[in-house]
Amino acid sequence: MRKLVGFSIILAVVVIVLGAYTRLTDAGLGCPDWPGCYGHLTVPEAEHHVEAANEAYPERPVEAHKAWNEMIHRYFAGSLGLCILAIAIIALIxxxxxxxxxxxxxxxxxxxxxxxxGMWTVTLNLLPVVVMGHLLGGFSVLTCLFLLYLRLSAFRIGYVNERVKRYAGFAALGVVVLVTQIALGGWTSANYAALACTQFPVCEGDWMTNIDLNGAYSVPEADNYEFGAHSYPERMTMHIVHRFGAIVTLLYLSWLAFTLYRRSGSRVIRQAVTVMSLVLALQVGLGVSNVVFSLPLSVAVLHNAIAACLLMVLVMITYTLYRKV
Incomplete structure (x- = not known):
């Protein structure tokens, strides 16, 4: 079971990366139906199948590359679902x-x-709340899989300074801070606001007069949310809030890492916080690169993957402080 859980963790990371790639290549509606694609289990390629698909969905003609991006993501997500079903059956038996x-x-x-x-993402035409929820759902599945893997692992951390136990709550708060920042990033991405600010470190123009929190975190009525339905000031607000969230996350996790490294007295915890610090620095660098280099696809996808890695490291630290001290 532990090996199956470990494989499922790898698969969950792949699904998160493929989901980000699908979203960033504007392929979220590459297949306008669910769970198939234009009524097929694969992307229609035969000429008569393509013609039939275009007649059935005239507003969404077949774009094979986008459809394949979407279907590959679904194949991997379906495989992950089967693995988790197997884990649940084994746990019951x-x-x-x-x-x-x-x-x-x-x-x-x-x-x-x-x-x-995933179904509502398609049927509700990329409704931002659903898209962000789908992203957070993927991170939730990954977190629970990783917690299960840790539960099945018989490791101990050895001697630790007794005072460090009180920092378990601060580590748990760090998870909350990080998940909130991931949610802000998901909302920014779901509303196509990643390039609302193209300058760094300060957003261009008189950005302070464009702040509109109420509008930025509301859902306007629209038939289709592809490419966003918010105004530019609202998207700029999303982007700026995500940047401020990044600063808060960086400061808090840096303080947590420094404190645990200095006071824990445990080699395991020190190694974990060292890894967390390196991953955190990489994540900040990727976020800055997204702005400076105008959202390169590889950097944006990696930004999602490293967020998943950072969350797993922080979850391990929190779990270790609560259960292994």
Whole structure:
């Protein structure tokens, strides 16, 4: 089961990366139906199938490259769902006192809800709330898988300064801060606001007069949310709030890493916070690069992947402080 969970973690990271790639290549509606693509299990390629698809969806003619981006993401997500189903079945069949059961059941419920969010992403034409929820659902599945992997791992951290136990709560708060920042990034991306500010470190023009928090975090009525439905000031606000969130996250996690490294007295915790610091620095560099180099696809996709890695490291630190000290 531990090996299956480990494989599922890798698969979950791949699904998150493919989801980001799909979103960033504007392929979220590459297939206008769900779970198939124009009524097929694969992207229609035969001429008569393409003609039939174009007749059925005249407002969304077949674009093979976008459709394949979307379907490959669905194939991997479906495979992850089957792996999680297998984990839940194993947990039910081999019920033992030391083997977790609630977490596999939670994972199964999460992946079912995540599939529904994937369907609503298409049927509701990229409604930003659903798109952001789908992103957070992917990170939630990854987090629960990683927690399950840690539960199945019999590691101890050895001697630790007793005072460091009180920092478990601060580490948990760090998870909340990071997830909030991921949500802000998801909202920014879902509303196509990543390039609303093209200068760094300060947004261009008289940006302070364009701040509109109420409009930025509302959902305007629209038939289709592809390429965004908010005004420019609202998108600029999303971008600026995400930048401020990045500063808060950087400062808080840097303080947490420095404090734990100095006071823990544990080699395991020191190694974990060192990795977290390096990943955090890389994530900040990728965020800056997204602005300076106008959102290169590879950098933007990597920004999502490194966010997942940063979350896993922070979850491990929090879990270790709570359960292994």
């Amino acid at each position: 081999k019920r033992e006192p030391d083997r977790p059961l609630k977490l596999p059941m939670l994972l199964l419920g999460l992946v079912i809800f995540q599939a529904l969010l």
